[in-house]
Amino acid sequence: MKFSDVVAQHEVKERLVQSAREGRLSHAQLFMGPEGSGSLPMALAFATYLVCEHPGDEDSCGHCPGCLKMSKLVHPDVTFSFPVAALDGIKKPKSADFLPVWRESVLENPYLGYGEWVDALNIQNKQGLIAVEESMDIISRLNLRAYEAPYKIVIMWHADCMNTAAANKLLKVLEEPPGPVVFLLVTEHYDQLLTTILSRLQLVKVNRLPDKDLKQALVERHGLSEEMAKKITHQADGNYNEALSLIGKDHSETDLNQWFLNWMRACYSLNIEAILGISEQLAAGGREMQKMYFLHALQACRECVLINYGDKSMIRTDGNDLEGLTRLAPFINLGNVEKITGEINAAHYHIERNANSKIVFTDLSLSINTLFHVRPVSV
Ligand SMILES: [Zn+2]
Secondary structure (H helix, E strand, O other): OOHHHOOOOHHHHHHHHHHHHOOOOOOEEEEEOOOOOOHHHHHHHHHHHHHOOOOOOOOOOOOOHHHHHHHOOOOOOEEEEOOEOOEOOEOOOOHHHHHHHHHHHHHHOOOOOHHHHHHHHOOOOOOOEEOHHHHHHHHHHHOOOOOOOOOEEEEEEOHHHEOHHHHHHHHHHHHOOOOOEEEEEEEOOHHHOOHHHHOOOEEEEOOOOOHHHHHHHHHHHHOOOHHHHHHHHHHHOOOHHHHHHHOOOOOOHHHHHHHHHHHHHHHHOOOHHHHHHHHHHHHHHOHHHHHHHHHHHHHHHHHHHHHHHOOHHHOOOOHHHHHHHHHHHHHOOOOOHHHHHHHHHHHHHHHHOOOOHHHHHHHHHHHHHHHHOOOOOOO
16 A cells, blocks of 8 residues: 555655654554544555655655565565454454455455454454454564564554553553564544553544545546535545445435434434334444444534534535524534534444444434433523
């Protein structure tokens, strides 16, 4: 993966290249960004740059042996670490046991989300975990000399899935690596890493993709029309992985808005029958659909706040959809929007981690009912 394969994020790329060229490379870095922002692709591109034999001013060369090995994720000095789970025959799982499926999944889509990864692992409803066996495996690999590159590199994806034992075991090598090592940890959930780990890492923040960059990528990399790219960009909300999953699927904006308005109506009036009906419908659609609906709900809440207080030119909804949201907007306001979106975000997180969608959705609907009755803030 080259930097040019990573969508936009030019400032981050420049900073990384500069740090390598000026020899002020931090040996432990945390790439932090929401799903679909490109934090894993960025770490992969950076690792490629570091092992490249002829790195240029902006990118790796793409054709030296180091680059070619990284393009297949088979470089002997680069260790990949990611959440796994026990399966039949593998009682104490570590990443090395699952490398073929990791390579296949990441090569197919380096922007993949946690949910797609646990699907690929086929671990059903188990949680993916980075356990102490993984840290021990990493340490034993670091004790070997680098074969080809100037450094040994460890890329740990979803580092927040490390349990306490794994994190504690890793602390010492993060502090004092045995020789030239670069740790590139990747996370979507900064707050779930131990502070002792965080204090040893330099933060590389990868922001949600701006609409214009996401839209441009859809047009240039996937040949979508301007109109279709705009529609998907609006739904994907800065998440390139989400945008990829929407290509070729027709989830019209109006359907999503109608669903959201029906749901909000059911929450407001605490119509349990309607809430259960919507929950059945969501459960039948599967996890990716549930995540898409929750993302849409987050956007619709933001639109409501803009309708109430903000700059009207920033509102993206139009036509009948805007009329519906305008009627709802007085009930979603500065007094409760933060809590409502916090609850929806938490539900999105639990769905991604395989929680029972009917329970998550029903609980969420009850919380939103309570929050609807918070008095609005006057401005
Ligand atoms: Zn190269």
